[in-house]
Amino acid sequence: MNEAMAKWACALAEAELREPLPRRWAHSQGVAHRAAVVSGVVGDHAELLASAAVLHDVGYAPRLALTGFHPLDGARFLRDVHDADERLVRLVANHSSALLEAEERGLRKVLEAEFPLLDDQQLVDALVYCDMTTTPDGEVTSVDARLAEITARYGSDSVVGRFIRRAAPDIMAGVGRVEAALAAQPR
Template sequence: MGGLTKEWATQVAEAELSSTLPVHTKGVAKLAVEVSQVFGQDAGLLIAAATLHDVGYAPRLATTGFCPLDGARFFRDEHGADERLVRLVANDSFALLEAEERGLREELAGEFPLLEEPLLVDALVYCDMTTTPDGGRTTAAERVAEILGRYGDDSVVGRFIRRAAPEIFAAVGRVEAVLAAQPR
């Protein structure tokens, strides 16, 4: 059964995505480590989900072409991974909205219901949506604009990200508020 350690997550991500993790994935995982202190016993879960959130892009796993669904199925079926991890990966960055654009909403929602831990879900969104493709830090607004520029307004991803933007901004704001309230 798949663990929730950073080492396990890194090993799986490297095996599937290449021997060297993509820089975006490294940046998302690094940010998760930085914010994980807020999550106590769930820190490892957040770090693992951040490290693994894009594994569904691996060519051998891309059966539907929808990264969150393909990645979650892989973790469930090949690794027997923790259900909470699988559900976080499946619902990364408001994936239900993109699943709807792709005609996969029923599959995603049926197999991997949204985790009923809003701050943990928000934290993964925060880590993903404030990290650039080259692993640097950015704002959520800049990240949404970058995604729109890369995919185009009329693409599936473009339509999804425009719909998800208000939710993304709200999730990032909630995490930033929690982080700001932490003693330094």
């Protein structure tokens, strides 16, 4: 991966999100900032992480929201319109335990068939960490506060509320693994 990919990803996310969804754009920028914090954990994949971080919610853009499931809509857009790097597309499609939400929406088989999970747990965890420690306004938060915020915003009985409750243990475990890797890095 190279720096050009991250610049392209940032410009694309801004073009799709800044005007129609300024708060979602602020969140995406915050997630990208968190990616810089954890870049040492992913080594040579730092630019891939930065690109996925800023693009992870691009599927919320109104013109892209075809299924209403933003990981799938965003990944299809990146794959079909931009012929984006396959690993980037798969990270966007599967960010933050998206398979569980896809299951809630009856889309799990579709998501799995089109965008298989990456086998790089450290990279997957790093994106979970970045997303789940960033508020909707792009500020740093704890994973517990973020999970509570998502539940409060969508409602505990909504599709997202049910998904986040099911995904919470995996999300917390991924964040914990990244926090442990950060703590183990030389200062």
